[in-house]
Amino acid sequence: MREAAVGFHCVECVAAGNRGVREARTTFGGRLPSRPYVTWVLIGLIGAGFVVQQIAPAVTQQFGMWGVGVALYGQWYRLLTAAFLHGGITHLLFNGFAMYVVGPQLERWLGHGRYLTLWLLSAVGGSVLSYLVDPGQLSVGASGAIFGLFGAILVVGRRLRLDTRFIVGLLVVNLLITFLVPGISWTAHIGGLVTGLALGATYAYLPRGAGRADGGQTRTIVHAAVSAGYAVLLAAVAAIGTFLLLG
Numbered sequence: 001m002r003e004a005a006v007g008f009h010c011v012e013c014v015a016a017g018n019r020g021v022r023e024a025r026t027t028f029g030g031r032l033p034s035r036p037y038v039t040w041v042l043i044g045l046i047g048a049g050f051v052v053q054q055i056a057p058a059v060t061q062q063f064g065m066w067g068v069g070v071a072l073y074g075q076w077y078r079l080l081t082a083a084f085l086h087g088g089i090t091h092l093l094f095n096g097f098a099m100y101v102v103g104p105q106l107e108r109w110l111g112h113g114r115y116l117t118l119w120l121l122s123a124v125g126g127s128v129l130s131y132l133v134d135p136g137q138l139s140v141g142a143s144g145a146i147f148g149l150f151g152a153i154l155v156v157g158r159r160l161r162l163d164t165r166f167i168v169g170l171l172v173v174n175l176l177i178t179f180l181v182p183g184i185s186w187t188a189h190i191g192g193l194v195t196g197l198a199l200g201a202t203y204a205y206l207p208r209g210a211g212r213a214d215g216g217q218t219r220t221i222v223h224a225a226v227s228a229g230y231a232v233l234l235a236a237v238a239a240i241g242t243f244l245l246l247g
Contacts, residue, residue, distance in 0.1 A: 025111070025216045026108070026109055026110060026111050027109065027160070028109060028110055028111070028114065028156070028203050028204060028219065028223075029111070029114075029216035029219035029220050029223065030110050030111015030112065030113060030114050030115075030216075030220075031111050031112065031113075032108075032111070033107060033108055033111060033112055036103060036104035036107040036108065037112065038103075038107055038112050038115050038116050038119070039099060039100070039103035039104050039107050039115075042099065042103070042119060042142075042145075043096050043099055043100065043103075045084055046083075046084050046086065046092065046095065046096060046142050047092070047096065048084075049084035049085050049086070050085070050086050050089075050092045053085055053086070059085065060085055060138075060140060061138070063077070063078060063081040063082065063084075063085060064078065064081075064082045064085055064138045064139060064140040065078050065079065065082035065127045065130055065131070065138065065139045065140065065188070066078060066135075066136075066137075066138045066139075067130065067131040067134070067135025067136065067137075067241075067245065068135055068136055070131060070135075070238075070242070071135065071241075071242045071245045071246055072246075076238075078127070079124050079127040079128065079131070079238065080120065080123060080124055080127070082123075082127055082139060082140050082141070083123035083126075083127070083141070083142045083144065083145055084142070085140040085141070086140055086141050086142070087140055087141060091141055095141060095142045095143060095146050098146045098149075098150075099142070099146060099149070102149050102150065102153050102167070103115075103149060105153070106118075106149055106152060106153045106156065109156055109160075110152075110156070110203055114203055114223060114227075117199070117227050118148055118149070118152055118195075118196065118199050118200070118203075119145045119148065119149065120145070121148070121195050121199060121227065121230060121231060121234070122144055122145045122146075122147065122148020122149070122151075122152075122192040122195040122196050122199075123142065123144045123145035123148070123192065124144075124195075124231075124234055125144060125148065125191040125192055125194065125195030125234060126143065126144020126145070126147070126148075126185075126187065126188035126189065126190075126191035126192035126195070127144060127188065127191070128191060128234050128237055128238050128241070129187040129188065129190060129191030129194075130185055130187040130188050130191065131238060131241050132187075132237070132241045133187045134185075134187060135241070135245055137185070139185040139188060141185070141188065143184075143185070143188050143189055143192065144188040144189065144191055144192030144195075145192055146192065147174070147188075147189045147190075147192035147193040147196060148192040148193065148195050148196030148199070149196060150167065150170065150171045150174070150193065150196060151171075151192075151193045151194070151195070151196025151197035151200055152196040152197070152199060152200030152203070153167055153200070154167050154168065154171065154197070154200070155196075155197060155200035155201050155204050156200050156203065156204045159204035159205060171193075174189070175189070178190075195230070198230065199226075199227065199230065202222075202223060202226045202227070203223055206219075206222050206223070206226065207219060207222045
């Protein structure tokens with residue numbers, strides 16, 4: 001028996017009642033997360049990647065974003081694996097702290113699935129722009145994904161009518177650093193930012209007028225379709241870049 005507000009219920013009755021309760025969802029249709037597990041796992045992965053780099057420095061050359069390797073040797077994994085490697089402890093701590101600041105709140109707004117999709121596609125989006133603009137340069141870092149989070153939290157925050165001045169200021173400072181400090185891959189930052197703005201707008205505003213009558217299914221289908229379409233777009237742009245690079 002299970003204690004209830006009035007008396008006791010049997011286990012079967014409790015289970016039957018729970019099946020009739022609609023699952024809690026975020027404002028934008030995702031399952032309501034109890035903890036920002038995806039953010040924690042991603043921070044752990046980039047930390048683990050840095051440790052591996054210290055043990056085996058050749059990993060940076062083998063898995064960093066290097067357009068020539070992608071074009072000549074078909075090493076497409078570089079478009080994503082570069083996001084889990086970093087160029088030094090300062091680089092790692094800066095990106096990890098940025099994720100710690102903006103990641104949990106954005107994950108609670110979007111849910112685990114949308115948040116993870118945003119992070120991954122922003123990382124790849126930054127790599128694709130680097131591939132097109134400077135294929136001969138080796139670059140590493142989760143900065144593309146971080147800028148994607150900046151873009152998305154800006155759009156989502158405005159959709160929720162929140163004060164986004166802190167995020168705007170943070171974004172402006174990071175853009176200034178991007179273009180004023182030498183040795184920083186601006187292409188990864190801008191590619192990630194554009195991806196974050198695009199997907200953030202999709203998750204925040206589409207479909208228009210969607211209600212809760214279907215439990216968020218319509219919104220989920222639209223968001224999944226747009227995310228998949230954006231992934232295909234990135235693949236097509238990368239393929240065009242390969243064609244141009246190889247002549």
